[in-house]
Amino acid sequence: MRNHLLTGLLFVFSVISLSSCATTPDAGATTAAVPYPLKTCVVMDGVALKQEGRPIRTVYQGQEMLFCCKQCLRIFQKDPEQYMSKFRQQTGG
Numbered sequence: 001m002r003n004h005l006l007t008g009l010l011f012v013f014s015v016i017s018l019s020s021c022a023t024t025p026d027a028g029a030t031t032a033a034v035p036y037p038l039k040t041c042v043v044m045d046g047v048a049l050k051q052e053g054r055p056i057r058t059v060y061q062g063q064e065m066l067f068c069c070k071q072c073l074r075i076f077q078k079d080p081e082q083y084m085s086k087f088r089q090q091t092g093g
């Protein structure tokens, strides 16, 4: 039954490597998220994202979302699904 023990050990090692990968320190990031691919705000069509300083940012269901201003973030948070479907259309997903 040595093989069985070895398989168990391999499983434990893979779990450890997976969890250590997930907890890799990432400066400033609160959650591991898919980077926002657009150059424009999804709430206000065609308006460029905030360029200077800190971006207006949130993470919705693992997707990073960036906005041109705080108001857009608030609008997004009131009805995220509406803007997520708009976002998916714009990204072709």
Ligand SMILES: [Zn+2]
Binding pocket: 041, 043, 044, 047, 067, 068, 069, 070, 071, 072, 073
């Ligand atoms: Zn805005």
